[in-house]
Amino acid sequence: MVGLRAGLRGMTNPQLWIAVVENGCFFALLGLAFYFNLTGAGFFNFGIGAIAMAAAFTGSWLVTEHGLSRPLAGVVGVLGAIAIAVVMELAVVRPVQARGEGELSALVAVGASLFTIIQLSGLFLGHEARSGQPFWSTAPFSVGSARVGSTVVPIVVITAALFTLSYLALQRTRLGRLTRAIGNDTDAARVLGLPINTARLLSFAAAGLIAALAGITFAGRSGVSPDNALHWTITGFLALVIGGTGTVWAPLLGGALLALANVFIPFYFGGDVLAYGLVVVAMLFFAFRPEGVFAPRVRV
Amino acid sequence: MTTADPLLSGSGLSKSYGGVHAVSDVSFTLHAGEVLGLIGPNGAGKTTLVDLVTGAQDADTGELVLTGSPLRGGAAHRAAQGLARTFQHPQLALDLSVADNLLLGAYAARHRGLGRLLAGLVRGILRPHAPADRALAERLATSVGISGLDRHARDLTLGEQRLVEVGRALGAEPCVLLLDEPFAGADAHGVAGTTRVIEVLRGAGHGVILVDHNVDLVTTLADRVMLMERGRVAFEGSPADCLASPEMQRVYFGTAPEEVAS
Amino acid sequence: MSARLPNVAGVLGLVLLVVWAGSDLYRSSLLVTMLTYALVALGMYVPFVLAGSLSLSYSAYAATGAYAVAIGTAHAGWPLWLGMLVAPPVAAIIAVVLGAATMRLSGFYLGAVTLLFAEAFIQLLGNLGVTGGPSGIVGLPLLSFGGWEPSPQQTVLMAVVLTGVLALALDRLRRSPWGVVIRASREVPIAVDTAGVSVSVLNLVALGAGAAIASLGGALFTTYVGAVNPETFSVNVIFLAVFMPLIGGIGNPWGAVLGAAIVVHLTLNVDSLASSGTLLVSLSVLVILVLFPRGVLGFAGTAARGGTTLLTTVTKRGART
Numbered sequence: 001m002v003g004l005r006a007g008l009r010g011m012t013n014p015q016l017w018i019a020v021v022e023n024g025c026f027f028a029l030l031g032l033a034f035y036f037n038l039t040g041a042g043f044f045n046f047g048i049g050a051i052a053m054a055a056a057f058t059g060s061w062l063v064t065e066h067g068l069s070r071p072l073a074g075v076v077g078v079l080g081a082i083a084i085a086v087v088m089e090l091a092v093v094r095p096v097q098a099r100g101e102g103e104l105s106a107l108v109a110v111g112a113s114l115f116t117i118i119q120l121s122g123l124f125l126g127h128e129a130r131s132g133q134p135f136w137s138t139a140p141f142s143v144g145s146a147r148v149g150s151t152v153v154p155i156v157v158i159t160a161a162l163f164t165l166s167y168l169a170l171q172r173t174r175l176g177r178l179t180r181a182i183g184n185d186t187d188a189a190r191v192l193g194l195p196i197n198t199a200r201l202l203s204f205a206a207a208g209l210i211a212a213l214a215g216i217t218f219a220g221r222s223g224v225s226p227d228n229a230l231h232w233t234i235t236g237f238l239a240l241v242i243g244g245t246g247t248v249w250a251p252l253l254g255g256a257l258l259a260l261a262n263v264f265i266p267f268y269f270g271g272d273v274l275a276y277g278l279v280v281v282a283m284l285f286f287a288f289r290p291e292g293v294f295a296p297r298v299r300v
Numbered sequence: 301m302t303t304a305d306p307l308l309s310g311s312g313l314s315k316s317y318g319g320v321h322a323v324s325d326v327s328f329t330l331h332a333g334e335v336l337g338l339i340g341p342n343g344a345g346k347t348t349l350v351d352l353v354t355g356a357q358d359a360d361t362g363e364l365v366l367t368g369s370p371l372r373g374g375a376a377h378r379a380a381q382g383l384a385r386t387f388q389h390p391q392l393a394l395d396l397s398v399a400d401n402l403l404l405g406a407y408a409a410r411h412r413g414l415g416r417l418l419a420g421l422v423r424g425i426l427r428p429h430a431p432a433d434r435a436l437a438e439r440l441a442t443s444v445g446i447s448g449l450d451r452h453a454r455d456l457t458l459g460e461q462r463l464v465e466v467g468r469a470l471g472a473e474p475c476v477l478l479l480d481e482p483f484a485g486a487d488a489h490g491v492a493g494t495t496r497v498i499e500v501l502r503g504a505g506h507g508v509i510l511v512d513h514n515v516d517l518v519t520t521l522a523d524r525v526m527l528m529e530r531g532r533v534a535f536e537g538s539p540a541d542c543l544a545s546p547e548m549q550r551v552y553f554g555t556a557p558e559e560v561a562s
Numbered sequence: 563m564s565a566r567l568p569n570v571a572g573v574l575g576l577v578l579l580v581v582w583a584g585s586d587l588y589r590s591s592l593l594v595t596m597l598t599y600a601l602v603a604l605g606m607y608v609p610f611v612l613a614g615s616l617s618l619s620y621s622a623y624a625a626t627g628a629y630a631v632a633i634g635t636a637h638a639g640w641p642l643w644l645g646m647l648v649a650p651p652v653a654a655i656i657a658v659v660l661g662a663a664t665m666r667l668s669g670f671y672l673g674a675v676t677l678l679f680a681e682a683f684i685q686l687l688g689n690l691g692v693t694g695g696p697s698g699i700v701g702l703p704l705l706s707f708g709g710w711e712p713s714p715q716q717t718v719l720m721a722v723v724l725t726g727v728l729a730l731a732l733d734r735l736r737r738s739p740w741g742v743v744i745r746a747s748r749e750v751p752i753a754v755d756t757a758g759v760s761v762s763v764l765n766l767v768a769l770g771a772g773a774a775i776a777s778l779g780g781a782l783f784t785t786y787v788g789a790v791n792p793e794t795f796s797v798n799v800i801f802l803a804v805f806m807p808l809i810g811g812i813g814n815p816w817g818a819v820l821g822a823a824i825v826v827h828l829t830l831n832v833d834s835l836a837s838s839g840t841l842l843v844s845l846s847v848l849v850i851l852v853l854f855p856r857g858v859l860g861f862a863g864t865a866a867r868g869g870t871t872l873l874t875t876v877t878k879r880g881a882r883t
Contacts, residue, residue, distance in 0.1 A: 044670045095852050103669035104616055105851065108804060111673075112847040115801050119841035230677070230797060237674055272689050275682040282678055283663055286671040354756050379758035391753040393746040400742045407739040408757035417740075417759065417767055424738030425731045433739065472757055 010267045014146035022152050022221060024252075024259030025159040029214035030236025031243060031251025032166060033207040038245060039170070039183035040203020043097065046110040047088055049233025050117035051208050052215030055081040056132055056224040059216050061125045063133040074135030078212040085208025088113050089201055114229060122226045129227075132219025151220035158213055159252075166206075167248050179203060211236075238278070242285055244292025253293055305368060307332045307507045308476050313352050313362030315345075322348040324531045326362075330476065330507040335498060337522030337539065338511040341551060344528040346511045347388050350478050353509070354378060354385045366476070380412045384474035388481045388511075390461040394454035398446065399437040401453050401464050405472035406436060440467040443500070445493035459490035466497050476507045483514045495521060515552075519543055527551060569730055572816040576726050579823070580719060590718050591786070592831055597721045598624070598783040600822035602799060603806035604728055604815055605776030610804065611812045612736065613768040614748030615668065618676040619660060620776050620803050621795040622683040626653040627777030628784040628794060632699040633692055642705045646781040650774035657773030661766045680800060688792040698791025705785055714786075721782050725819065728775060732815035744768060776803075798840070805847045 010016060030048060037045040059077035062068040068076070088110075096109045137150035170176035179199040182189040189196055215224065215232070222228075235258065243254025261281070265274045285292075306329040315323045323345040330336045338346050351357040353364060355375035364371035366381055384405060392401050411420045437449055444467040446460055456464065462482050469477055482494045498508050498521055512518050519525060519539035527535040527542055535547040542548055579596075583589040602624050609615050630652055631645030640648075664675050688696045704711050712720065735741050744764055747754040751761040784790045806821030829839035 092848060092852060104614060107616055107670060107673055109851045111801060111804065112844050112851065115844040116841065116848060119844055123838050123841055234674055234678060272685055275685045279675065279678045279682045282675050286675060287666045356752060356756060374760060375755040376758050376760035379756055385756050391750040393749040395749055396742065396746060404742060404746050405757050407743050408754060408759045410739060411743055412758045414763055417763060420740040421735065421767065424735045424740035428734040428738035
């Protein structure tokens with residue numbers, strides 16, 4: 001039984017809330033990457049977690065094994081991630097999806113891509129976990145009794161910036177509106193002669209960029225290994241599905257809810273309960289509200 | 301149940317999607333040995349009505365009665381009660397052969413319910429092929445007039461696909477067959493095949509609900525015709541009465557009968 | 563007659579593997595690993611290839627088989643073979659319950675939930691007392707049938723027979739009326755539903771049957787090795803089991819067995835490949851998916867034209883004559 005005092009101790013512990021913020025930002029960014037792929041290509045890119053991992057892992061490897069500066073390694077990681085995303089679209093997803101065989105082959109293709117990225121990273125860079133090498137960190141400081149780690153401020157700033165930029169890009173630019181139109185109804189867009197392929201490619205590239213920034217920054221706290229890829233993918237997917245696909249801000253809410261669960265459930269009930277709880281939460285959400293909290297407005 | 305009781309009846313059937321009434325308050329009866337024609341422009345609610353009867357969609361309101369008992373539950377349950385249908389957009393397993401598609405109705409009939417599904421699994425391993433099934437496929441193919449049983453379904457023309465669907469439904473030995481636009485895209489051969497099946501079922505005392513845009517064919521084949529417009533029944537009666545009705549003029553020509561006369 | 567060609571080739575292949583393994587213990591263990599994978603892949607074949615639904619909990623079902631043997635033996639004092647008999651129904655029940663809970667899901671949603679379930683299940687195994695926690699259960703006795711203790715070679719032979727019989731059975735099932743109904747449900751579920759077979763119930767039966775077969779893989783592995791722990795069946799097993807039928811050819815259940823042989827050969831048997839074997843496997847899956855679409859995931863009946871693998875080609879050619 002969780003006593004009231006213990007309950008309060010958790011909820012009033014600022015250190016835990018800082019963890020919520022940090023986790024929440026990371027999950028939200030992964031969700032945002034999923035959102036870009038979904039909007040531009042009508043497709044859940046299960047490779048997102050692997051792309052984030054590959055960027056962070058490669059960056060760490062370049063810094064620790066080859067003495068590159070962190071910013072330079074960061075740039076390489078981000079560019080590499082964009083390249084992976086673009087190659088995935090051009091070489092795998094587009095040809096498989098173009099055949100119109102339905103979701104199953106696309107799902108297997110993306111699964112195979114994810115697996116390939118994990119294996120490639122493991123083969124060339126090793127399977128052991130590495131400490132993250134974020135290109136930007138701040139000096140740790142204290143707020144009251146809580147300590148704010150070196151990656152908290154960067155990830156909050158990056159999250160705020162990326163969400164704002166995404167909002168502006170999708171709402172205010174011609175290409176962004178086009179992209180959303182294509183995600184809404186690809187067939188109609190094709191009939192209208194809209195540049196579907198360009199929009200798709202850009203959405204993959206944007207997803208790769210966002211995933212890379214998220215992975216590199218968060219790895220500064222958690223470290224990174226090829227084993228993280230699948231978890232990060234599932235987490236980002238959950239953040240998007242729980243938040244909903246109705247607005248670009250939705251992954252922020254999904255990420256926050258997931259982070260609350262990730263921090264407080266283990267605190268009160270132990271880490272195992274989180275694993276069991278996630279299955280149940282995912283099942284309930286997928287079955288009863290697959291459109292998420294912020295559902296797209298239905299146009300009849 | 302007396303002979304005057306209908307084979308299948310529906311009352312007060314309604315279905316709407318987000319405020320659009322696809323079918324509203326439709327009632328109908330179908331007697332044994334009768335062909336009920338269903339005509340009306342696109343969007344009149346004909347296919348939705350077929351979906352509501354077969355359980356492919358759930359009705360918002362309304363009751364259905366088949367041979368004196370309420371007809372409820374999902375599509376599979378209703379099929380087990382003796383309903384079979386074809387589809388406006390043919391639903392053939394394109395990956396399978398024509399023979400397998402023809403036999404699907406009969407095969408499914410053998411696997412209704414969990415018990416039969418499990419027994420069928422074991423039987424399938426022990427005895428995958430029964431010569432009688434090949435004979436049945438040939439019989440069904442002859443009834444609808446299609447050949448080339450070992451072709452892939454994907455190689456069929458639209459008309460041939462419709463014939464296979466009719467044959468598949470026939471294989472389930474239904475007491476009520478619902479045909480959704482069997483003549484669309486069919487040539488004279490296809491029309492003849494489907495017509496033959498309709499006549500056989502009528503002769504055997506079964507019921508047929510025939511939905512099609514071809515008013516000539518429907519009024520020729522049907523014993524009774526229902527004209528639908530915007531989800532409602534605009535007219536119901538004999539084919540001749542329907543063709544002569546002012547509702548028919550209005551629905552199809554958009555004019556009142558006086559204007560036509562003048 | 564030539565429809566039997568894959569069956570003949572498959573049986574012949576298994577016989578050759580038994581001869582190749584001989585009394586060499588290393589080769590025998592490779593063969594057992596391959597048969598374990600083959601059984602998991604054959605299990606997955608039922609819902610994945612026949613019914614077209616991608617449930618990813620197969621590491622959990624393999625683990626169920628493994629732990630049924632281990633727990634039954636270590637805690638209840640059962641002979642190992644009794645655990646092998648208990649494993650399939652237990653795994654089937656778990657799969658049906660999970661399948662019923664996820665009935666409304668498909669595609670990515672189903673994939674994500676079943677993957678989370680597999681992870682949670684493995685975590686549960688590492689936390690329970692009865693499963694021996696993180697270190698699992700070790701030191702199981704040798705296989706014994708009322709006093710008769712088969713040699714390792716005889717055990718391998720029995721496993722080969724089990725795998726061969728299941729592949730033959732699934733091939734017969736695929737071509738049977740039941741197989742036609744379930745394969746039709748993959749493409750046109752509405753047609754199957756309105757013909758009187760509930761596709762949801764059909765899917766549950768497929769999931770249960772698949773899990774039962776996959777659990778035999780886990781049971782076999784534990785019986786042979788004499789130990790199990792939560793790490794034995796990782797998420798990698800799931801991916802590899804999805805890839806195996808694709809590599810071997812989905813036109814026939816023997817494709818799953820062939821795929822298992824190829825995967826084990828590449829990942830464990832070719833020294834020069836070392837850790838790149840798994841990479842090679844996933845890359846070849848990508849290549850197959852992209853370049854030979856119709857043959858592999860097209861589910862399109864034009865497999866022979868794509869010519870993905872020898873086996874698929876042979877199968878389809880056989881089916882036509």
